[in-house]
Each structure stands twice: as C-alpha cells, then as structure tokens.
Amino acid sequence: MELFQIKVQTTKREEIIDITDKIQDIINHSKFENGLCRIFVPHTTAGITINENADPNVKIDFLDILKKLIPQSSNYRHIEGNSDSHVKASLTGFSQTVIVQNGKMLLGTWQGLWFCEYDGPRSRTVLIALER
Ligand code: ZN
Numbered sequence: 001m002e003l004f005q006i007k008v009q010t011t012k013r014e015e016i017i018d019i020t021d022k023i024q025d026i027i028n029h030s031k032f033e034n035g036l037c038r039i040f041v042p043h044t045t046a047g048i049t050i051n052e053n054a055d056p057n058v059k060i061d062f063l064d065i066l067k068k069l070i071p072q073s074s075n076y077r078h079i080e081g082n083s084d085s086h087v088k089a090s091l092t093g094f095s096q097t098v099i100v101q102n103g104k105m106l107l108g109t110w111q112g113l114w115f116c117e118y119d120g121p122r123s124r125t126v127l128i129a130l131e132r
Helices: 020-030 057-069 083-092
Strands: 002-009 015-018 035-040 046-052 095-101 111-117 123-131
Touching (some): 020 035, 046 083
Antiparallel strands (some): 002 123, 035 123
16 A cells, blocks of 8 residues: 545635645555545545536535535534534545556546545645555
8 A cells, every 4th residue: 555645725614625636646646546545634624525526516505505505604512623524524524545557546437536624724645655
C-alpha cells in the first residue's frame, strides 16, 4: 500500500469541493496502474462522497436539502455548536473506494469525488491509500 495526503482549504461553513483531479494527479505521479484507491477523511465534521461533477447546482441543492433536514440550531446537547455538522458528516460518510484500471479511476462519466465541509472554513486533510 502507498499512502498519500492532500490538504483542502475550505472557505465557507458548508462547502463541497471536487477533489477528483487532485486524487487523479496522485495516481498519475505515483505511476499506480491497477488496484484500489481508498480515500479517507480523518475529521468529524467533514466527509467524502461521490456525485455529479457536471452541473454545479447539484452541489448547491445537496447542501440546501441537508440544511433543511438538519438545522444548525436545535435542542442539541453538544456544546461546540456544531452538532448539525457532525450529523451531516456521518450521513455523508468518511471514506470512498474507487477502482483504478490502467492508471485511471473508473468513475462514471458524470461522477466526481466531493469533499464535503460542514464546519468550515478550515484546513483539512484527506488520506489516499493506493492498494495493488
Ligand atoms: Zn463538535
């Protein structure tokens, strides 16, 4: 296994950043050909998912509906004031696995890897493991 990490600087409390190209760059530079690319987010208020990278409105709709379903203010007990961020992160998930063949991630035509910030702005880390 080869382990890499990238930094993601977020600029808003809630934000989705497409990190597909950054991860493909790591695969290209490592000359990794065939196997699995595992992506892990080691944070409790950010996550990673795969969804459409073509229409930017999909990201906006995604954040809007999460905001409606999980309001920032409620009768939460957690004193940090970011209970909604923790719930959103767990619903999104903290890892993804993508198959790599001939040096390319086998994502669908419209798919991209979304880094999901729910308690920014912050400097975040994403771990990438390449497994043969
Ligand atoms: Zn918290």
